[in-house]
Amino acid sequence: MSKLMRVNLSTLTVTTQDLPAEYAEMGGRWLTSTIVAREVDPTCHPLGPNNKVVFAPGIVTGTTAPCSGRISVGGKSPLTMGIKEANAGTPFSQKLARLGIRALVVEGEVTDRSKRYVLEIDKDGGRLVEASDLAGKHMEETFAEFGKRYPGHAWCGVSAAGEAGLPLAGVCFSDAEKRPSRYAGRGGLGAVMGRKGLKGIVVDDSGGPGVAVKDPDRLKEGSRKLADALGRHDVTKPGGALNSFGTAVLINILNEAGGLPTRNFSSGVFEGAQKISGEAIAEAVAERGGKGMVGHRCHDGCVIQCSNVYPRPDGEEHVSCVEYESDWALGANLGVDDLDDIAEMVRLCNDYGLDTIEAGVTLGVAMEAGLADFGDGKRAITLLQEIGRLTTLGRILGNGAAFTGRAFGVTRVPAVKGQGMPAYEPRAVKGIGATYMTSPMGADHTAGYTIASEILGVGGKTDPLATEGKVELSRNFQTTTAWIDASGFCLFTAFALIDIPSGFEGALEACNGVLGTRWTMDDVTRIGSEILKTEAEFNRKAGLSAADDRPPEFMRLEKLPPHGHVYDLSDDELDEVLNF
Amino acid sequence: MVKTGETKVLKVSGPEGGKRLRFLTVTLSLYAGLDRHLSSPARGPLTVEVQQGLRVADVLEGLRVPREEVKVVIVNHRLAGLDHVLADGDRVAVFPTVAGG
Known part of the structure; x- marks a missing residue:
């Protein structure tokens, strides 16, 4: 049975419950944004006790599906003051998923500001352990200490900048060789975690149950199709x-x-x-x-x-x-x-x-x-x-x-x-500008990577300097991307998914194999738009409005060399991008 | 191997061998490994003297860069095709399939 773990830094308690049925098909960004929207007051101070940090591996993360070691981290951003999901590729996510933990919700804040804690997670559950000696340490030193204390685990943590509440701070995950290098970087979620007094999380999946898979044959077949597409596409193939x-x-x-x-x-x-x-x-x-x-x-x-x-x-x-x-x-x-x-x-x-x-x-x-x-x-x-x-x-x-x-x-x-x-x-590549201005995340290229068709010629070709068609282009990319961010597949699989139909079938089948669902391409659109609507609604309640979906004024005024363009998608066009 | 920034002059002529025809000068950059097809790889830019009327595709053929490896052509900062007819002073950039994020 899949689990949801809650960690409360105010009470220093860790509880684990069965994953609520309404979350059964969710993963990654879908799950973090849904939990944040349900549980976090949109008007709360992002660095205060009422904000939460939610971690969620993707749907297929922890299985043998290729390129699937992603983790989503969500909360209210101290940078944008809206909802945030940032994701990273890391063994941490695979280990969390293999313990059956689909969501980890970090709440509250330490009452004694001098205290720091590390959350240890293994097959027996989660424990908060005091680690106040790590207060004020940056990532190299923090991970060096984790290496001594938790050599068999994967780690994440925050730096002194995160503890100080600086919105530049991300959540840092260990890479395959345990460097402090894989970041859920954007939007300051490291500051949210740091201000709670949680210095790090360490995960050991030894003896864990593994990912619950409803239809192993379907997962295997989907993974094979996706791996084949990745191996054939010029962007993602070996030596590509x-x-x-x-x-x-x-x-x-x-x-x-x-x-x-x-x-x-x-x-x-x-x-x-x-x-x-x-x-x-x-x-x-x-x-x-x-x-x-x-x-x-x-x-x-x-x-x-x-x-x-x-x-x-x-x-x-x-x-x-x-x-x-x-x-x-x-x-x-x-x-x-x-x-x-x-x-x-x-x-x-x-x-x-x-x-x-x-x-x-x-x-x-x-x-x-x-x-x-x-x-x-x-x-x-x-x-x-x-x-x-x-x-x-x-x-x-x-x-x-x-x-x-x-x-x-x-x-x-x-x-x-x-x-x-x-x-x-954005003045030279108009579609990516539509994504920057309208994504609920703030300026974020990964939210709807129109560069694929505007510059790279992947998934069709469009003129980067033209405004025509860019509303739909950004909307379609943002919708599909939201689904990919839920699936656990790396966004870079998208190049092969877009160009090779059997690759997308494979990704869908892999998810269907894990969940026992029968998703088709229609479900990708349905789920992607649902995620975006959830996020946009949180932002609206947080006080953001259409006025926040605009380019900085200088981009309307200053012509950019060498093309001499300003940003010229109109306000009305920008308002149409996520108007589902 | 020719280092970045060094200039190499190549000459590409059409089937008539260039007799009585005017030559143009263009700069050509072959990116992301396409330069390996040259006898002496160079990340460019190369200075290429090109017979008037030739297209990007003709130059690449003359330099033995396989057409099937070419995905994107940019001339003077604008996306162009292999059939772009070269003009004097053109800045030509040629890429295989690339991506990232």
Whole structure:
């Protein structure tokens, strides 16, 4: 029987119950958003006792289905003040699922602010154990301690920045080799968890019951079809683009398309793009040798393996991983073209527990304010260290791009609902802009990745500079993505699902095998739109409105080189995107 | 291997061998491993002298880049096709299937 575990930091109690019947078919984002919408007061302070952090593995997570080790983390965001789901790929999720735990709800807050706790979970249940000696420690030190205390577990945790309640803080999960590198990064859920006094969660699935599967043959057949599609598609196959160059293979194509946000979104072209590209990362790995690698996996069972380990000049490990968003945010967006500086900034973000996207967008705004020159990677590193040391300036930066913009009087702040924009310029790629403006998550590329058809030619081709058809394109991507985020499959399976019909059949069959359902493509749309409606309703009750589904004003006013476009989907068009 | 930023000059002519025909100069970047088809790989940009009237596809054929590996062509920051007829000074970028997020 599947379980729901509740952890209350006010009473220091852990209870486990059977998963309520109404949640039986839910997983991942579907489950976190549903529980948050039902149990969290939308007007609560996100860092107060009435907010919750909900963890949920996907429907197929923990099974042999390929690329399925995702975990969703949900709550009310201290960054957007709306609902948040952030997800990551990590063995933690697989272990939680194999213990039969479909949802973990963290509630309350410690009464003694000096105390910290670790939640231990194994086949016998959950226990809160005091770990106040870990207070104020960042992730490298925290995970080193977990390595001594819980060598057989998978872990998650929050840094000192999370404990301090900074909205830049994400929830950090261990990767396959137990690095602090896999982040449910966006929206500040690490701050929500940290303020509750919960320093970390450790999971050991030894002797656990495994994932309850209604129809093992159907799961097996679905997994086979999906694995076949992933193995055949040019994006996801062994030796394919993601496997050979990592996600930073996108740097050059966005730059050539004039859509790579540069120097705080003041240009769509970065002259240093090639130096920070996925090709350059692969070259550094090949030339430096040693511990560097491409084709790294975040969890066992991933066949795509898009992660990397970036080496120092002497071949020692610098950081895992330099992926597209981090590479862009801390590179092109700051005018920095030195991969070693970028790698150091990614390492610092991983150690300080920070979302690399929000950190980079914040530093871009800080550079606009004159705190550093664009292109000065060394100064950018010292600004990040201010956050790590929790100085007054660090706490301002640690509140994100929108807050930093207000603190320094900057109007060019690329954010929606207070969340910094990712690595695609909406003025050059109009559909992704529709996703940024209307997603209940705030500016989030993963919420509806129209880039696939607007730039990459996957799932059809559309003109990135045109506005026609982009309302429907974003809506369709957002709906399908919400379902994928519930399934537990990595979003990168979507490329093969969209292009190869048997791949999508396989993903559906795998879910049907676990749940005993008979879902078809119609159910993907039904479930996806239900998730989005639940999230939008929470946001409305939290006080967000159509006025929050808008681009920052400067994008309506400033023409972006090289195309000279402003953001020109109308307000009425934006209001139609999620008008189901 | 030719390093990033170095320039390499190639010449691509049509079937007539270029006699009495004008040549244009374009820059060409072959990304995400497509440069491995060149006799001397280069992430580009390459400077290519191209006979007037030739298309992107002709240049790629002349450089022995297999057409089936080409997914996206971008000319002067705009998505274009293999049949784009080259003009003097064009900035051409060619990609296999790539993706990420």
